[in-house]
Amino acid sequence: MKKLSIFCLLLAFIVLGSCKKEQKEIETVKAEAQQPVSTACYKALYENDTIDLKINTLKNGKIAGDMVMKIENKPEKVGTIEGEFRGDTLFADYSFIQGTNKDRVFKNPMAFLKRNDSLVLGSGEIITYLGKSYFTKGKPLNFKTVKYKFSTIECVAK
Numbered sequence: 001m002k003k004l005s006i007f008c009l010l011l012a013f014i015v016l017g018s019c020k021k022e023q024k025e026i027e028t029v030k031a032e033a034q035q036p037v038s039t040a041c042y043k044a045l046y047e048n049d050t051i052d053l054k055i056n057t058l059k060n061g062k063i064a065g066d067m068v069m070k071i072e073n074k075p076e077k078v079g080t081i082e083g084e085f086r087g088d089t090l091f092a093d094y095s096f097i098q099g100t101n102k103d104r105v106f107k108n109p110m111a112f113l114k115r116n117d118s119l120v121l122g123s124g125e126i127i128t129y130l131g132k133s134y135f136t137k138g139k140p141l142n143f144k145t146v147k148y149k150f151s152t153i154e155c156v157a158k
Contacts, residue, residue: 035059042119042150048072051148053081053119054155061085067094075099081110088114089122089141109135112150113143119150 036056044051049072055065062084069077079096090112095105109126112119124141126133135141 034064036064039155041153041155043153044121044148044150046147049147051121051150053150055081055090063090063092067096069096075101077106079105083110085114090114090119091135107133109133111135111141111143117152120146121148121150122146 035058037059038057040055040057042053042055044053050070052068053065054067055063058064063082065081067077067079067081071077075098077096077098079094081092081094083090083092085091090110092110092112093107094110095107097105111122111124113122120143122141122143123146125136125139127136128134
């Protein structure tokens with residue numbers, strides 16, 4: 001009986017040790033995937049509105065970055081953008097805080113059409129399902145009649 005309990009205890013340590021090793025390997029792979037391969041910065045101007053966008057292309061092909069929206073007569077929106085390119089269109093989620101309200105984080109879907117070295121912010125019908133907003137499937141996105149056309153600018157370190 002004593003040998004059986006020692007055997008079970010030894011087996012438990014082996015299993016737990018291998019789980020920790022797998023967890024470390026997963027964390028390493030995730031950290032490597034988060035390393036940016038390239039960075040691009042953009043600015044959009046429309047009347048008195050300004051949007052600054054910094055996009056990092058990650059090793060896994062995903063996009064991550066920062067965006068600041070300064071819209072006239074509205075609180076400033078500061079947040080992060082995460083998504084991926086599908087063809088020539090970047091589909092992303094913009095998570096942001098608005099003005100001085102740091103307790104509430106908003107999240108909106110966004111679509112940017114890449115044209116040469118510029119991006120065009122599209123618009124489309126949005127639905128909310130289970131607390132998350134999405135572009136409506138089957139409804140086209142509009143990239144023709146838009147306010148915000150982003151031009152490439154030099155990235156400035158903060």
